[in-house]
Amino acid sequence: MTTLQMSQDVQERLKKHLLNDSDQLVLDFDDGVGAYSKVGVCSLDVSFRFLIVNKQGIDAVYDQTIASPLGDVRIKGYADNYVDEAPELYLNKFGLITLKTAAGIIDTNVEILDHPEAMTEMAK
DSSP states (O other): OOBOEEOHHHHHHHHTTOOSTTEEEEEEEOSSOSTTOSSOOSSSOOOEEEEEEEGGGOOTTOOEEEBOTTSOEEEOGGGGGGSSSOOEEEEOTTSOEEEEETTEEEESOOEEEEOHHHHHHHHO
């Protein structure tokens, strides 16, 4: 199983969003697929974001798990080729979460979204 390494400061930032045992950490490849994404990125850039969602109602598109210091992180199985070679998260000099692998930098601004499923329900 792939392990997603996280610097201590990234772990601390994420812990502030994981408020109870029903919260699940998702590393979302933002491609427009799934209940939490209205549109994918319309450029050649690859975009990832963290979603904090309820474990009970997680979208089935997040069908694979990778290990992390904060527990299991769910991802879209077809996106694992972006994070299969020594994935690591750290804060860059601007305080943004950066995702890199052995192949290089994947995303320089990994956002954190709290409970997008609640926003999706409210929009209905």
